Amino acid sequence: MAARRIAKSAVDWTAFAERVPANQRDFFRAFKAKSESLVNRVHQYPDSLPKIDFSLYKSRLANPAIAQQFESQYQNVSVPYPKDKNNMVQEVDAQEKKANTESKAFVEVLQGQIKEARMMLDKLGSIPPPDQMTHEMYAYYFPDKSLDPVSKPTFWPHIPMLQPGHKDHQYIK
Numbered sequence: 001m002a003a004r005r006i007a008k009s010a011v012d013w014t015a016f017a018e019r020v021p022a023n024q025r026d027f028f029r030a031f032k033a034k035s036e037s038l039v040n041r042v043h044q045y046p047d048s049l050p051k052i053d054f055s056l057y058k059s060r061l062a063n064p065a066i067a068q069q070f071e072s073q074y075q076n077v078s079v080p081y082p083k084d085k086n087n088m089v090q091e092v093d094a095q096e097k098k099a100n101t102e103s104k105a106f107v108e109v110l111q112g113q114i115k116e117a118r119m120m121l122d123k124l125g126s127i128p129p130p131d132q133m134t135h136e137m138y139a140y141y142f143p144d145k146s147l148d149p150v151s152k153p154t155f156w157p158h159i160p161m162l163q164p165g166h167k168d169h170q171y172i173k
Helices: 002-008 013-018 022-043 054-060 064-075 088-126 135-141
Strands: none
Touching: 013 022, 054 064
């Protein structure tokens, strides 16, 4: 009986350990040891009540009716398994399903971001290295960042923060 109850809520410790961050390994080990000690305490008890030889007591007692009464009461003893009065299991299952759907949606968003980042890396991979790039090539690949004296004239020292129209230009002297 005890084994059946514990087996229902068994933990996959290897999968759990894979998800534990490195800085929390000691806490995980302590938690696992505590959990295993509790499981061992439950398993030390037998699945059913021990058998008592009531015939021995009936033969030795002056009033065997007392032993008969104890025997009938002992056979009628049943320890009920605790019930989930507040439906916490259903609530936790619902939260788990919700978390799974949110996680899947989050993973899909991240997969899209990864795809965009890979496309950007592919684009950056096609650009020549900076030491081989000319000013014309820089202006071609990065038109918004390049110096173009015709369409976007700048003043020396050509730092964006020191140019007229920059948001911080008035604070610099």
